[in-house]
Amino acid sequence: MSHVASYDSTLRGGAAMAAGVEVGQQRIEIAGRGERRTARWVQLTIAYLALGIGSLWALLPFLWMISTSLKSDSQVLVYPPAWIPNPAVWGNYEAVTKLVPFGRFLINTAVVAVTVTILELITSSFAAYAFARLRFPGRDKLFLLYLGTLMIPGQVTLIPNFLVISWLGWVDTYAALIIPAAFSAFGTFLLRQFFLSIPPELEQAARMDGCSYFGIYRHIILPLSGPALATLAVFAFMTQWNAFLWPLIVTNKETMRTLTVGIRYFGDDAPGQFNYLMAGTVMSIIPILIVFLILQRYFVRGIALTGMGGR
């Protein structure tokens, strides 16, 4: 039972967090008087210094990667290195797409990420609605089973999942990349918690008027759940975009590889070609970066809710 409790508090902590982050930007400064004003000044200086160093530390590797991606072979090996390549070799990006089917990797990744996101939203919101709003025998036991699975690391299910996929003859197909990821216990849990927070009065009125359960789900629950669905969507999308171990296992053909798997093999094939490697890596990061910059607040919420760092 303690698992249930910890996930429950995680979720609520996450929700409080999302709210807290917004509030923080407009926090009212306590009026400083006399000597406290100096102390405040010192504090702020230290804070900005720490954040400045931290930001530099976070960004420098990316800047170095972009810089390298625009250098010619000989420029890469110049000592001391120049941060701004002169001339900038934009052709590296084109060269990469000729060395490996980069466009194909990109399409594969996009197809998988988009399809999984849509399927996960549909199946999870259906199940979440049943768990949150309908009464039927076995419901609470099934829900506990869902919660229990959340605790188990993905590696434990890896081998049977691979066996099922190869038994179905799905190795090197989109189905192998998409189907196992399309049913999320986590997404069900997340949406159920959100649906529970919607006041039931509206639905009761709709029931009185003879609205079906599906009608309630479609016309009341879904329209009121925009933020929760968006949070799950960006999270599912990012997870799929960055997934590595599963695509590595179920793809053999080069044309079925996703970006992460493709880049990894490219790294092995062209170990010394750092300008090409960096150009490929830049191209793999740009799409997710754009999605992130547009939908930042949903990312922040989704990541906080899932406890997902980097592995």
Place this chain on the structure above:
Amino acid sequence: MATTLKAAARPVTRRSGGFSPMRRQETITGYLFLLPNIIGFLVFSSVPVLATFTISLLDWDLIRTPQFVGLDNYIKLLTDDALFRKVLWNTAYYVLGTVPAGVVLSLLMALAMNANVRGIAVFRAIFFIPVISASVAVAMMWRWLYNTDYGLINMILATVGIKAVPWLASTAWAMPAVIIMAIWKTLGYNMLIFLAGLQSIPIHLHEAASIDGATSFQRFRYITVPLLAPTTFFVLVISGINSFQVFDLAFVLTRGGPGDATNTMVMYIYNQAFQFFHMGYAAAVAWVLFAIIFAVTLCQHQLQKRWVHYEHE
């Protein structure tokens, strides 16, 4: 807490004397709504957990018929596998290297951000870019940063007179290299959770303490630290669980090398299952990993009673 969860949902009330037609309709509808998710859930999540355990009792290479060998895989793993011990040690090294340092650094950044600085959204976005980037991309990037002759890191070290470090080529430096990269990648994530925790501490407590003449260090020690303890606990548990499962970062940066210096438990599962096709053995490793994660999380949960106090208790 479990009671809140249950109370929040409408209770399933069972009436004696069978289902009314309305109740029956609700049951059928309920299962229909569950159906698409639950099929996938059973096939790809819950049944495989049990299947993995069954497979771990087999000697199976996917070609010959599986042989039932009882607990032999576990016994061999725990008593007669030097590489597994090495892998276990590497994973522990990685966890101990990333978790405490990651927690401290991200807390420092969160404290700086909580000091009413301007541009919090910009800083947050910057710290988050490593978090949203794929581990594979990050590892590829750091492979170049760590390059002995032309990598940025050794060039920066050279400016302060430190000789080139053979990061990825040396058994001593490879694991620290993976650890530094992992801390870099997860900093923004932990920082965000700490920031939320800091912002949930009621500001009037700090005000009252200031009026009573508390210094900022005293306020940190006696207000921030105790009230942040639940958040710290959460970050520790999540970072611990994630660190034990490290794969992508190490696999792409070093491929487990040199000489198994960065070979970790999940990499061992991957190699046993998908390189050598020792399915039973790999399944046993997966269960041991699960048991370790479970035990460590349980220990943390027990220990928290000594240092984490929740407000509503």
